[in-house]
Amino acid sequence: MHTDEAHQATLTRCVERLRQQMPAVGLRNPKIGNAHNRWIYCNGADWVMGFQTGQLWLAYQLTGSSAFKNAAQARRPEFEQILRDRRLRDHDLGFQFSLSSVAEWLLTGDDRARAMGISAADALLARFRPEGGYIQAWSAQGTHDREKAAFANGRMIADTMQNLALLYWAHRETAIEDYRDVAQIHAATAASCLVRDDDTSFHTFLFDPSTGEPLRGETHQGYADASCWSRGQAWLMHGFAQCYAATRDPAHLDVARRLSAKAEALVGSTAVPVWDFNLPDTETPYIDSSAGAVMAAGLYLLADQDIPAEEALRWRAFADRLIDGLLSTCDLTKTEGAQGLLAHGAAHVPAGRCDTMLPYGDYYFMEALMRSVGHTQFFW
Template sequence: MSNQYKEAIEASLNKIKKNIDRFGAQFPHTSDQEVYELNDNDNWTSGFWVGMLWQAYQYDKDEQFLSAAREKTSQMQERLSNNANLDTHDIGFLYTPSTGAKWQIEKDETAREDTVKAADRLMERYRETIGVFQAWGPPNDPEQGGRIIIDCMMNMPLLFWASEVTGDIKYKEAATNFVDMARRYLVRGDDSTYHTFYFDQKSGQPIRGATQQGYSDGSTWTRGQAWAVYGFALAYRYTKDENYLETALRTANYFIKHLPEKVIVDWDFDAPQDKDIKPDSSASAILVCGLHELLQLIEQESEEYKKIKTVLEQTMDHLINEYTTDFESQGLLDHGSYSVREGKSPDDYVIWGDYFYLEALLRLEKGFHGFWYEVV
């Protein structure tokens, strides 16, 4: 297996090196006809490209990757300084793989300070009266004011980290409150997940589960399920709350139980299996990272460990052999899905799919773990 992972990493790094010049000062988001659409630094996905550059440098210490990673991180720092397009719950996706990565790799104090500032910016979306981070819209928005999203589980590591490095418990308390609410309301009784959930923003009373990108309000959006697996595993790593590990394992087992014969999942577990069904390789890449994290947290001799390890290896084998792109391609993984429901899914490359695919490879080959926590 190891040779396969090493070869896949080398192929990925060759594409990333070419993309440094292709992308220039801009940032990739999703692709159209196998060409990445580039944005100014104004999207929720900007941090993933920066994180890929830091991961590439972490792997082989190539100065070209380091120079590009520093340059893109500087752009992220400028965005933070200008408070530009940061009214989002996805601050963790933006700054954990950028300034957070720079701090972890280079121990740059300015990067550490900026990552804490990013945590402060995320805290502006915390609605203390009901203990949640609002997904979209301004405070007191009549439609979105009490709405949370499963994706935000992956933004909580930024807050847990901020408490550790500053000694200020407020970040951890807010993150813990959110994780508790997500566990109680976003995770259903059968261990599947809602994409979003509405609360009365004044009383905190639960209203209903809903979706934004899944097939239906009651369906299970596969990328959301993968966010849950990984997010609850990371929450357990930071807090050692056994409830979080249990939830990570429950959501992982639901995912595993519903794997299709082809192993790589479609965009929603409940979407009609017709000729127009779209796969989502990014959901499977995220799942691998979450499963690998779980393997670090459970008993190695257990049947659970063996089952998870088998599924992880099968999934990576299919991603590498059936979903990776050719040498000249810009993307690392093909057949990623963005938002089928909203008509924004080209069945092509998505930058978060590329990021988590590379993270998965580096986890398996080198024992790296992304930048979601520090190992002291």
């Protein structure tokens, strides 16, 4: 079967799996899979809660079926609760609201959805730390856990690059320069602090909370501070490609190219990226289907930019190879009884969460498949 046909057939199975599972999932938001390919659900607000909603909006975009639209809109109260309670908000507002409120606004023109998206962008903007030029990642508030607060304060992480799209969207909607300016400053800081000279990446970077002085790169979900966590590399690849698509700033394109070329070398001939590219022989080389899906989606996005045709073919070929790896190794869309789309995701290996379904792997798998067959309208 031709690549486009195989990807379209898989995408059709993804939509059908979502349709089949709606009565089982209901209003719940998948958090992680169990050993039987069934979902364990979020308990209230969670950074992953937007990915089921995002898949439903993608399915609505593809089919026009009101069942998907209704299921996505029915989740609105949980997102409204995040906007009412500052304790529930952190840097992941883009993951949550680009895939829910912004998606709803773009596909239905609902004014309340637009207002929610702007409110979420305002909350993300408020996390900007001008002394260091970055958006604070996790919240360091409260006195109940001083160790956690000390770890979180003054920290940026690779994942935030995926959330900048909410700020760029808010700038397009309102023409308020603050949104774009903060996104641009954070991206520049990420390029200088999270991206190493050899084009691998840190997961996190720590700044002096009072002065903004850059201190050191570290990890949280990777193997070691000096290693390269594959999903972190993927977040940055997709994120800088997003930034370039939003701004046409050549600095973003340069970083996206460098990160993608390094990932190409690190993945090598393997079918699916290992969870960290610098594992010693003593560590189990779990693969991470979510890293492969995020990388593939970012590479297709990069290939669709105004770059030379030969280069675009290179990134598309790499993305096709990653999708082929997912199809041969991780695809659950033909597995009877599975509730998700991809197996073998690595959520947080140091914490023991690996070899499982992940809602973000599923979302980016759908996005990558759509990009691979020519779709260009998304919610980022």
